[in-house]
Amino acid sequence: MxxxxxxxxxxxxxxxxxxxxxxxxxxxQHVPRKAIQALMLAVEETASNVxxxxxxxxxxxxxxxxxxxxxxxxxxxxxxxxxxxxxLQATAxxxxxxxxxxxxxxxxxxxxxxxxxxxxxxxxGEENVLRMTKLLPPI
Numbered sequence: 001m002x003x004x005x006x007x008x009x010x011x012x013x014x015x016x017x018x019x020x021x022x023x024x025x026x027x028x029q030h031v032p033r034k035a036i037q038a039l040m041l042a043v044e045e046t047a048s049n050v051x052x053x054x055x056x057x058x059x060x061x062x063x064x065x066x067x068x069x070x071x072x073x074x075x076x077x078x079x080x081x082x083x084x085x086x087x088l089q090a091t092a093x094x095x096x097x098x099x100x101x102x103x104x105x106x107x108x109x110x111x112x113x114x115x116x117x118x119x120x121x122x123x124x125g126e127e128n129v130l131r132m133t134k135l136l137p138p139i
Contacts, residue, residue: 054082
């Protein structure tokens with residue numbers, strides 16, 4: 001197993017720094033491009049939610065991005081100290097309603113569910129922990 005851990009300030013720029021770090025780590029591990037793109041989308045969406053909602057873009061706060069390559073799967077773990085919030089309980093967006101008329105929110109986690117095979121949320125002490133597992137094709 002290969003692993004990388006990055007602690008990032010709660011800013012949009014650092015979300016993108018985390019996404020770029022993920023991409024580079026995946027390339028070094030020879031993760032297929034299609035899986036990398038899915039993982040990048042998942043990290044951008046979920047880390048943006050942490051930065052914008054849990055921390056209100058307070059750069060004094062940090063979140064942790066942990067990446068693990070286990071051969072047949074890739075695991076991303078996001079940890080933050082924001083208020084307890086399980087994004088997996090978010091109501092699915094009503095995609096039939098006109099975008100200008102539907103409620104705001106829920107679209108990001110909906111997209112993540114389309115590209116990531118396993119999502120798991122837990123509150124561990126004072127931390128929100130979101131684990132996202134992407135299954136990789138056999139080499």
